[in-house]
Amino acid sequence: MDLLKAIKERKSIRAFRPDPVPKERIEEILKLSIHAPSAINLQPWEFIVVSGEEKERLSRRLLRAYKEKQIACGPGNVKPLPKTYGKRGAKTLELMKPFFEEMRVDINQYINEGSCNFYGAPVAILLCLDDSFPNARLVDIGIALGYLVLTAHEFGLATCPIGLIVAYEDEIKDLLNIPENKNVSIGVALGYPNSNIPINRFKSQRDDLEKFVRWID
Ligand SMILES: Cc1cc2nc3c(=O)[nH]c(=O)nc-3n(C[C@H](O)[C@H](O)[C@H](O)COP(=O)(O)O)c2cc1C
Numbered sequence: 001m002d003l004l005k006a007i008k009e010r011k012s013i014r015a016f017r018p019d020p021v022p023k024e025r026i027e028e029i030l031k032l033s034i035h036a037p038s039a040i041n042l043q044p045w046e047f048i049v050v051s052g053e054e055k056e057r058l059s060r061r062l063l064r065a066y067k068e069k070q071i072a073c074g075p076g077n078v079k080p081l082p083k084t085y086g087k088r089g090a091k092t093l094e095l096m097k098p099f100f101e102e103m104r105v106d107i108n109q110y111i112n113e114g115s116c117n118f119y120g121a122p123v124a125i126l127l128c129l130d131d132s133f134p135n136a137r138l139v140d141i142g143i144a145l146g147y148l149v150l151t152a153h154e155f156g157l158a159t160c161p162i163g164l165i166v167a168y169e170d171e172i173k174d175l176l177n178i179p180e181n182k183n184v185s186i187g188v189a190l191g192y193p194n195s196n197i198p199i200n201r202f203k204s205q206r207d208d209l210e211k212f213v214r215w216i217d
Pocket of ligand 1: 002011013014022073092111115160161162163164165186203204
């Protein structure tokens with residue numbers, strides 16, 4: 001196992017092969033993901049693993065909801081974002097563009113509809129949080145998500161976190177009988193990457209560390 005290598009290599013994959021992922025492997029990934037630290041070890045995460053025909057039903061429902069409501073991928077911020085962040089998002093989309101051009105698809109349509117379909121992945125994992133927790137516990141969910149994507153990578157599997165679906169939480173809860181008091185915090189597509197699809201060659205960049213850090217001695 002090489003954690004540093006996995007951190008450097010991992011990336012979001014946006015086209016999957018339909019091949020199923022063995023249940024034992026998913027279980028292994030989740031068992032390792034719950035090693036994540038959490039406040040007072042509350043372990044507030046709950047995972048819903050959707051595959052097979054149920055995953056297809058979920059995708060169809062999300063796609064229908066997206067076509068009706070047209071709530072697209074985006075940061076969903078309450079205030080306009082400071083320029084720095086807007087620029088980063090725009091730059092990422094700009095760098096993705098040639099890959100989508102090669103595929104002859106519309107970038108927005110591919111990302112929005114693809115997200116609803118978990119990019120064709122055979123497994124969709126929903127990370128849920130009881131609504132009695134304050135928003136601060138989303139940090140714990142985020143850490144578990146980080147562990148999950150890295151563990152999956154280590155096992156030769158690919159992932160893409162899918163935040164878009166949270167806009168359609170009511171539909172998801174209705175379809176999967178998720179209790180009212182559980183919030184869907186994030187989804188993740190899990191499966192084997194389809195390496196023939198150009199967008200999977202895309203690797204996002206990061207700004208230099210000095211843009212993010214302030215050292216106080
Ligand atoms: C909270 C969260 C929500 C995300 N939602 C989506 C999504 O709905 N659709 C999508 O295609 N990618 C989504 N992503 C993937 C990001 O676009 C991706 O992580 C980012 O561009 C950096 O690229 P990388 O994961 O390849 O390093 C999401 C990532 C995170 C962490």
